[in-house]
Amino acid sequence: MLELAVLGLLHESPLHGYELRQRLKATLGSFRAFSYGSLYPTLRRMKESGWIAEDEGDAEVVAGAPALTGKRGKVVYKLTAEGKERFTELLAEAGPASWEDEQFGVHFAFFAKTAPEVRVRILEGRRARLEERREGVRTSLARTRERLDSYTLQLQEHGLESVDREVRWLSELIETERNSIRSNPSTNPL
Template sequence: MLEIAVLGLLNESPMHGYELRKRLATLLGTFRAFSYGSLYPTLRRLSEAGWIQDEEPDELTAGAVRSRRGKRVYRLTADGKEHLAELLADVGPDAFDDEGFGARLAFFAQTRSDIRLQILEGRRRRVEEQRDGMRSTLRRGDLGERFDRYTRELHEHGLESVDREVRWLDELIEHERTDGTTENR
């Protein structure tokens, strides 16, 4: 997830570590708190793989983002762009879980329409399964004897949140299908 986020942000523009850290916190804060201690090892790994390149400010070409403090600036390489496209096109199960979906959604503008639709539909299936399990538990009364009314209210609140996410996903899917039909005309 962090790999997609770093590559996706660097695909938008080169930036130094501190700026990247701030953008990641803003981007991923909604979906997941990430450890700042994981950023620099990830940058090092991406650099070693050849997907990003770090440069001293004086090595930068004209027009590139320059750091005020002389920090290294990271940019995506051609191989990194290809790798990002591969990551964004992967619609495996991790694309539907909480962390993976959040990162994918943040870069939907860089993702093909057919892939966006597959990810949205997969996420909806995952959330519907969760919702069905929650409803079944509440219907059977499994919570009645083991939990007090506040715990039951908490479970009902969770069910309402999941219902809301399914409705939101339905809207996104419908828009994606409508936009895709319009684009294909």
């Protein structure tokens, strides 16, 4: 998962770990953070796999910038050709795993780079997954309602409402997506 996110972010421009983490937060928001404890090992793994490489391109700073003579420390990573392939591959696969909580957010964050049919597939899969869960909780709740204390009950119902809200959100998105495909099959929204 983190791998997908890193590939996606590096797709824009080379970045070092700290920046990557900032972007991760800015992109995924309240969904998830990804700690350094996940990030750095992942970067190492990805480098070993050849998806990313250290970028030694001495970027000429525009002007007036402080003379950062020598002084290394930052490790800037860039996508390799294989990394780009890998990214495209991961986006296109988008199996049932991407309906799940953890994966969905990340996939969604890179929808702008995802093929329209795949977008719809993911949204519908996610919705189906949530509907399943909702029904499961509902029937279980119906069976055990009287045995639960008021707090447990409130927890369940709040959860149910959240799931319901996301289902409605997804339905709107699917609708929009379908219209945009129909009217212009090959365009990505900004």
